[in-house]
Amino acid sequence: ELRSTRYVTDGSCRSVKPVKELVCSGQCLPAHLMPNSILRGKWWRSSSSDYRCIPAHSRTQRIQLQCPNGPNRTYKIRVVTSCKCKRYTRHHNQSDVKESSSKKPKRNKKHRSK
Template identity: 85%
Template sequence: MRVTVISCSPPPPGAAELSCRELRSTRYITDGSCRSAKPVRELVCSGQCMPAHLMPNTIVRGKWWRSSASDYRCIPAHSRTQRVQLQCPNGNTRTYKIRAVTSCKCKRFRPHHNQSEAKEVPKTHRGKKHGRSAQDRKKNNTPLVGNSY
């Protein structure tokens, strides 16, 4: 599937330059030679975020906000599923479900935010009887064979 953006409106006048902005976008969805009959309207999240406690009096305190700005990202907050009908040159139609962004937010990301700090827990054997190990059972089930030379 391919997306063709036909317009993207700028932020409203007076919007803060360092904020999470919601830009309005209109695009066509294409798949091969098939194209959506109508353009899809949605938001595109753009801009930089910073922690709210660093916004006022940042320079007065002697701190520079950029050191923490990369910890916050402007991401989609909400989206809706929308059915889009594509029309093909041969007369066939296809229906796709797409996610269209409806709002944006700033979210904090820490370094290695996807990594767990939990230690590996040894595997437990569920539903098995406790007792002898598999090797012990194999040893006991093997017939004893003496030296048969």
């Protein structure tokens, strides 16, 4: 995870104060797979899953945008407050891998007659 400080802009309007947030990206390892972990075992395999750093929690923050030619604006933005390490399989983003097994036949509901 990285800490980022940035200004938010919309056209010629810019936030009065910079917004501080976390940026979750890249590869990671969960704590139990770290090299110094007691429980690590064999953690590296060529066919193993890939771990990615992704947002875990976020909050809504109100920011003031100052516009040179008009009234100031108030925006609501989502700011990431924590990250987590999530496992992805090699074919995670490929939709054709599970296509044939994911289609389940629909059952028709039978109506009871009184």
